[in-house]
Amino acid sequence: MDERVFLIHRRILIVGPVDSGKSHLFRRVMEVWRRRGYRFSALDLDVGQSTLGVPTTINCLCGKVHRYFFYGFTSPRAYPYRFLAGACRLNRGGRMVVDTTGYVEFPQGLELKANIMEILRPDLVIAVDLGKPPWEPFLRSLPFRVVFAEKSPRVRVRGSQEREAYREGKFREYFRETEQGKIPRRSLIPIRPGRHPEPGNLVSFRRAGEDLFLGWIEDVGKETVQVSYPAGKEPTEEVVFSYYNIRRAKQPTLF
DSSP states (O other), X not given: OOTHHHHSOSEEEEEOOTTSSHHHHHHHXXXXXXXXTOOOEEEEOOSSSOSSSOTTEEEEEETTEEEEEXXXXXXTTSOHHHHHHHHHHHOOSSXXXXXXXXXXXXXXXXXXXXXXXXHHOOSEEXXXXXXXXXXXXXXXXXXXXXXXXXXXXXXXXXXXXXXXXXXXXXXXXXXXXXXEEEEEGGGEEESSTTOOOOTTEEEEEEETTEEEEEEEEEEEOSSEEEEEEETTOOOOSEXXXXXXXXXXXXXXXXX
């Protein structure tokens, strides 16, 4: 794709199925804008195979400032309302490039992307490998420019085991050095009401509603919960937890 198209648009959103080359385009746009000295935000919505953060999180990089939203699952199908809330929370004005998930199945995948476009209001959508119905007529009806791109022949298809290995590697890197502490059980807020904490559940430590760092539950007591988190961090009083479990090879059914 001609890089000049990246320069004449300020808000670029990339959509396409799994293993279509979205993340490659995402990084390429960032590289072009950096070379030009542009100030911009990069929003990574791929909660399963994140480029900018760890799995289960939505990430936004603006210069050297990295913020994330703890979505809590590795597929937007698990909790689409929360997924959209995360996109709203990290939306920034000005120049921005957005990478999306490979969830494009009809109708829910298309509806979710339509809502994301309504929230982020791009002026260019790059649609990779989506030139057939129902996506093609939908994309042509949008009130902003759409560029259809073919899937690159250099893109390598990854199986489910390889994708899971990628997630595990991301978690290992993030939790390379950890320490443990106890927090009051009453401090734990479930992402979904009615859920109870279990060992292995991912947590996010927050302050004033902003996610600061991740951890996981080691042990659940009657009054306190023992958690592990990156070394050097200070636990906060607000902690949300997901039932995504980093100790479990097969995750519970989410949808």
